[in-house]
Amino acid sequence: MACDPASPFFRSQDLRILVTNDDGIYAEGLWALARSLQDVGDVHVVAPDRDQSGIGTAKTLLTIIRSQEVPPPVDGVPTYSVQGTPTDCVILAVESLFSEPFDLLVSGINAGANMGVDLFSSGTFAAALYGRSRDIPSMAVSVSSLTEVKYDVAAQVARTLARRLLENPALSPPLLNVNLPNTDRDGVKGVQVTQLAPKAWSEGVEIGHDSRRRTYYWIRYNKPPPEAPPEGTDVWAILNDRVSITPIDLNATNGASPDGLHELAAVVTATLGLPDAKE
Ligand code: MN
Numbered sequence: 001m002a003c004d005p006a007s008p009f010f011r012s013q014d015l016r017i018l019v020t021n022d023d024g025i026y027a028e029g030l031w032a033l034a035r036s037l038q039d040v041g042d043v044h045v046v047a048p049d050r051d052q053s054g055i056g057t058a059k060t061l062l063t064i065i066r067s068q069e070v071p072p073p074v075d076g077v078p079t080y081s082v083q084g085t086p087t088d089c090v091i092l093a094v095e096s097l098f099s100e101p102f103d104l105l106v107s108g109i110n111a112g113a114n115m116g117v118d119l120f121s122s123g124t125f126a127a128a129l130y131g132r133s134r135d136i137p138s139m140a141v142s143v144s145s146l147t148e149v150k151y152d153v154a155a156q157v158a159r160t161l162a163r164r165l166l167e168n169p170a171l172s173p174p175l176l177n178v179n180l181p182n183t184d185r186d187g188v189k190g191v192q193v194t195q196l197a198p199k200a201w202s203e204g205v206e207i208g209h210d211s212r213r214r215t216y217y218w219i220r221y222n223k224p225p226p227e228a229p230p231e232g233t234d235v236w237a238i239l240n241d242r243v244s245i246t247p248i249d250l251n252a253t254n255g256a257s258p259d260g261l262h263e264l265a266a267v268v269t270a271t272l273g274l275p276d277a278k279e
Pocket of ligand 1 (some may be wrong): 023054110111112124
């Protein structure tokens with residue numbers, strides 16, 4: 001990695017940045033991000049050919065995947081459209097489309113916040129999660145609105161974080177989830193390092209009837225959080241017009257295994273007729 005850590009404005013063609021998203025290759029936020037990160041390094045875009053929001057960590061295993069290089073809306077950015085999920089995009093980018101490894105992955109800028117434990121159904125975050133699992137410092141960036149999204153501050157924040165992560169990898173939390181309030185710079189009240197809120201949204205189901213009078217169901221995120229979010233969480237930060245930076249640990253296992261779980265293991269051991277692990 002050729003860069004000068006002393007310079008706050010370094011840029012190097014040797015720094016390779018992979019940009020992806022789940023809103024699809026035509027999403028405004030993707031190109032706001034790609035354009036912004038051109039100031040930091042050599043940007044490559046690999047994105048789904050359509051909106052894949054809510055697809056989570058899904059990868060395509062049972063059908064073939066097609067990909068084609070497409071003319072980029074931003075000059076000088078190699079761009080591939082993929083008939084697949086965000087995770088498919090990262091796998092193809094890392095394994096096949098490009099021969100050199102990436103120094104950083106940035107996913108977004110998503111229209112709609114990705115917060116709380118709902119994070120794990122986000123395709124935006126899933127791309128960053130997969131990047132991190134391949135030892136690439138990764139972050140997901142989202143703005144808290146589905147309409148009239150203001151991408152400027154998010155693009156600026158992504159550029160600053162990308163530069164810092166690349167300048168000093170030792171300081172880098174390896175996987176960041178970043179959310180911004182949907183506001184101009186003057187509306188931002190602060191920047192907060194946060195924890196994941198328990199649950200950001202309550203899913204609702206809308207019931208309707210098609211032209212054959214068959215019932216259909218449509219899942220919507222249209223209910224407010226059931227409780228006020230705890231202070232210091234990502235949902236709290238967004239509700240208070242702050243930029244939220246949440247470091248995510250790849251090891252999701254709860255290390256403090258309570259006695260009750262040992263009892264479960266003992267029950268399973270007995271069911272299988274296996275010798276007690278302690279013997
Ligand atoms: Mn999305």
